[in-house]
Amino acid sequence: IDCGGPECPPCGTGTCSYSLFNSNDFENSLGIWTDGGVDCLWPHRYTFYSNSGLFSVMLRDNTTSSVLTTNDIDLAAAEEITIDFTYITANFSSSSDDFWLQISTNGGNSYTQVEEWNLGDEFQNQVREFESVTISGPFSSNTRLRFRCDAANDLDMVFLDDVDIQVCTPSARVVQKPEDGENEKTETGISEVTLYPNPVERELTVSFQLAKEGMVKTKVTGLDGRGILPGKDYFKQGWQEMKIDASTLAPGVYFLHLYTGGGHTIHKFVVTQ
Numbered sequence: 001i002d003c004g005g006p007e008c009p010p011c012g013t014g015t016c017s018y019s020l021f022n023s024n025d026f027e028n029s030l031g032i033w034t035d036g037g038v039d040c041l042w043p044h045r046y047t048f049y050s051n052s053g054l055f056s057v058m059l060r061d062n063t064t065s066s067v068l069t070t071n072d073i074d075l076a077a078a079e080e081i082t083i084d085f086t087y088i089t090a091n092f093s094s095s096s097d098d099f100w101l102q103i104s105t106n107g108g109n110s111y112t113q114v115e116e117w118n119l120g121d122e123f124q125n126q127v128r129e130f131e132s133v134t135i136s137g138p139f140s141s142n143t144r145l146r147f148r149c150d151a152a153n154d155l156d157m158v159f160l161d162d163v164d165i166q167v168c169t170p171s172a173r174v175v176q177k178p179e180d181g182e183n184e185k186t187e188t189g190i191s192e193v194t195l196y197p198n199p200v201e202r203e204l205t206v207s208f209q210l211a212k213e214g215m216v217k218t219k220v221t222g223l224d225g226r227g228i229l230p231g232k233d234y235f236k237q238g239w240q241e242m243k244i245d246a247s248t249l250a251p252g253v254y255f256l257h258l259y260t261g262g263g264h265t266i267h268k269f270v271v272t273q
Contacts, residue, residue, distance in 0.1 A: 016169055016170050017169060018082070019167060022164070032071050033163075034071060035057070036064065036067035036068065039149070040057065040058070040067060043055050046090075046159065051128065051162050057147075058157050058160075059157070060154050066148060066151075070145045070146070071144070073165075074141045074143070076140055078167045079136070081134070082133065084163070084219065084227045087131070088126065088128045088129070089126075090126065091155045092119040092125055092151060094152070095121065097151045098150050099148060100115065101114045101133055103135060105140040107144065117129075117131075130228075130230050132228060190210060190211075190258055190260060191208065195256065195269050199272045200270070202245075203245060203246060204245075204246045206241070208239075208240050209238065209239055210236075210240050213234070214234070215234050220257070222253075252270070253270055254268070254269055256268075
């Protein structure tokens, strides 16, 4: 297995491979997530705070119900996980107003804080942010993830949307490279993927064929596997083209992930000055 090849993410020091475990844009349900009560609202009337579609999850105040929690999820085989999501806040008023991401490996009996986001430090009100948080194991068969709002009152609100959980499990990283002149065949329904210009300085164009209409999510990762520049869009069947702003990326090697309901493909590109 040539993990250092031109079409393969580098193995690095680890031996795990990422796959999409769960994705929720909260348009139809909470899925594996459970609302904590009156201070966790879904659906709600603030549809203009959604990143995609009409619905997001709103957390407010700082009570025992100001939480959004997963059910027990079996992550015993995982070496690390990455949580990608987007959020926007309204009416947070002091630097002590924040929200947290927590994890439990004992079915919710106790939680450990993984990350926190504070007003004036990580975010400002009414400005959308995109986050990617990687957590190293060990995990358990009854792991839970929890978002918790730690604000002042009911008017302090954070809206969470497009939450993806990716799991890295032990196996070699392999991406098949099509032979010259052949189409890339994948169960994702995506084929003939082309990235240009590559290397790129400013704007990367991505073209591909989509076997049937549906949602395609994108994410760019660096050599460390951390997710940046997440996005999503709904495409009709056929030939597609999208643009990615590479001007915000430091020079280096990156990987573009294209996700559909059937799986995902990975494609390498290089950013130059």
